Every structure is written in C-alpha cells, then in structure tokens.
Amino acid sequence: MSQRGCVRCGIRVAARNQREAVVRSWAVRLSGRTSYAHMYRLVDQLPLCAGCLEEMPVIGERICEQCGRSWEHQGQQNLLESRALRCRDCRSIGESALGGNRGLLRYDDWGKDLLGLYKYRGDERLADFFGKLLTLAIYRYFRSGQFDYLVAVPLHAKRLSERGFNQMERVAGQLSRAIGVPVQDALTRTKETAKLSQQTGREVRIHSMQDAFAWKGEAAHPKKPSRILLLDDIYTTGSTLRACAQAIHKDETVKSHIWSLTIFR
Template identity: 30%
Template sequence: MDWAGILRRISAQAVDLIFPPVCSGCGRLTGYAHAVCASCWAGMPFIERPYCEVLGLPFAYDPGESAVSPEAIANPPVFDRLRSVAIHEGIVRDLVHGLKYRDRTDLAPMMAEWMIRASDGAVAAADMIVPVPLHALRLWRRKFNQAAELARVIAERSARAYRPDVLRRIKRTSRQVGLGARAREDNVRGAFAVPEGAKRELAGKRIVLVDDVYTTGATVAAATRALKRAGAGDVTVLTFARAMSGPI
C-alpha cells in the first residue's frame, strides 16, 4: 500500500473542504485548485498560430508557414525568438498583477504550465532556464522575483536546469512602467552582466530567458545582449503576457 500517497490525497481533500478551490481569475468556486473557470477561460486572449516566427506577433490572416513579420525584418531583435501565452489585457493582466504586486505566488505553477506549452518546443530544447533578475535592493524590498517564480516552475516541470546564477542585474534602474520605448532602452542599458565563472557554462548553450510581461522588449534585449556576449548560442524569450495594440 502506498500509505504516503494515500495520506497526501486525504490531506489535499481536507484542505479543499476547508478552503474550496476557486477560480484564479474571478474567485468563483471551481472543481480544481490553481485553475480558471469556464467564463474566464473563454476570455483569455491566447496568442495562437498564425504568428511571426521571430516575434510571436499574431497575424490577422495566415501568410504561410514560417512567416516573419515586417517588424522583425525591419528591426531584428537581439534574441532569436519570442513566445508569449497571451495578450496583456483582461484576466491575463489581472493574473500578472496578482503575481507581481499582490504576492500571489500560488499563481506561478498554473502560469508556468501555460508558458511551457506556448514555448513552441523551446523549453524542451533548452539547456537552461534563466529568469530576468531583479536588482538586489528591489529584490529585498519586494521579497521575491516574479520572473524567478515562473522560471523555477518551468524548469521543474520540464526537467531543465534552473540557472538564476548566470545573469545578474548590476545596475539599479527606474521602474519601466510609464516610460517610452527610448527611455526604457536608456534605463536598462548596461543593467545586466554574466559572472566570470558562468561564461564557460554559457558557451554555445540554448537559453530560455523568462519574464512575466513583454512590453517594448528593452529589458529582455539588454539581458540577451549580456548572455550573448558571454557566448550563449541561442536565446528564446518566454513571457506569460505581451503588450500589443492588435493583430498585424
């Protein structure tokens, strides 16, 4: 008899009786913990194919296999590809804000599972999962890094190496919220560095760089530059949400 397993199931059932599982979006009762109800699920603005193979931007029509958006052609990103679960609006924005500003770290497992699926195989092919780091002072004030919470679960669920130690935030930057694209770039320029001891480990490796939201891309671009200067061979940026004005 698997007594340990039986005890875990009994404990889980007891917790559900005392604290019934509710929707992570609206708070309605659901049948499962860390899930969303049918109504919230229907309102999730998922990013699905067809989309740009480089920037992950959804197309308004299907331009054919391996299509690349005009934006990616005109301004190729420093990272190799970007994948996101959904557009940053409605319940998606609520989940991001819950994790980031309301200490809802319990949301990370659900969000990370969706990110693994949205990665389009990048997580499975990765040598390591790396979160976008916070500066030490901001981490001390916030107590946790939302990108690290997501990256840790992604690594655990996919059996990939979780490596928060290979990238550091060495410059204390202002909050990006409210800044324009150029100001965001200036704000994070030179903000990241790879420790000398980690450079050999990065040589030629496939990296999945994790953050919660992609807005203008200034932060992940600066982080990617640091990784590539250290020898990383391929960098996929993976976020839960991305801000955008609409399909292209």
C-alpha cells in the first residue's frame, strides 16, 4: 500500500491480515486467464484499505459478451432473457466497428466520487490508482500480447486546456508501462460535445457523437490488420467508443480489430 493510505477513505493503518484475506479472495475470483500469484500481486498493489477493497464493485462472470455489462445488476426484463449472449441495447445497435467492450467495475457510489475527484477536481495522483485498476482488468479479460497498441479516448482541445490534462492519457501511460504495449496518440476530437451529464437521452447522445473523432494514425494500407485497444473511463451508451472505432476504420482498407476497455461499466 502506498504511503498516502487508502485513496478512497484515507485510512492509513489497515488491519494487515484482514486486508490479506480480502486480497486473496479477489485473486481467486479474478485469476481466470492469468495465474493466481500474478493476480494476487495486482490486487495487492491497489492503494485501498481492507474495507474499501472488499466493497469494490467488480463486475461478475456473467456479462453481455458485447458491451461487458453485468447480468446480475440489470432490470427485470433483461434478467428474463439472460440466456442471451448480448444485452438488449447491444442487439438494437447491431454491427459496429467496435468489436466489444469490457469494464472492470460497476459505476456506483463506490467509484463515483473517486472518478470525480480525478477528472473534475484534477487530483492527478489518482492516475496511478486507475492505471492499476486497468492493468488488473486487462489481465482479467484479455490474453497477453493480444493488442498491438493502446489508444486513449481524446478530449477536445478546448476541454483539454480547461482541464489541464487528459485523464485517460495519464492512465494509458501507466497501463502501457505495466504491460509493455505502446500507446498511440493519433486520435483527435474534432467536434466539441456537451458534457455527458448535460445530454439527455440515448438518441441525442448517439447523434452528437457522430463524426466527433478523426484518426491520423498509420498509413491506410498495412499488411495485416492491427489490433487496437481503446481506453476510456466509463462506458455508458458506448457511443463515444463506437465513434472512435468508426473513425479509425474510416480510411483503412484492411480493417483493424478494435476492442475497448473501460474502468467503469
């Protein structure tokens, strides 16, 4: 645990053996693709105390295979059709450039304040914490070497200058260092959209995101398709990530394989 104590509640001295038990139980639950020992290390690194670690709202095993949404925390209708592989939203969207999405945590009170503190208040020290969460997530959901490079969802230049930093760029840097996959900084936001919280309705959101991004990445004729992992903080309707994927696909003749990974889903 870091010098600063738990990032969520600030408790410095945690009951050590208690925390160890929690870490172990998480490591057992999350080590599917990677070894228990590796997962144990990843969980242990998180700067959280025993209590906060235990309450961490990690998405379970049963998820929509498209968007990574958890079945257990859905409305009734979705529960009824839980035999299906994809959730209703994903089915209504149909094919898109985005291969699929995975998220690590459910977006509830546990993480809301932390993300707000990082994004809006600008406590950049939290980049380290979110980077560690994403590292954990990538080992949980993907094989190592599955991606050629990482791309963080960009901010509009104006928003960037207001905020002073791109929250996902920082996290992507952390992740890249941890897993040894390079970050490519070739996606730009061309359209300024209103804040997520100020947009109402799924339709409005999807519409506003159309052509919001531009890709100035590699030459359009690569030998083989490249494998790209998009990174964002939260997947709500998925329109941001789909628009990003769309922008990447636009000029390519050999289409890349694009997946996305978010902290919250």
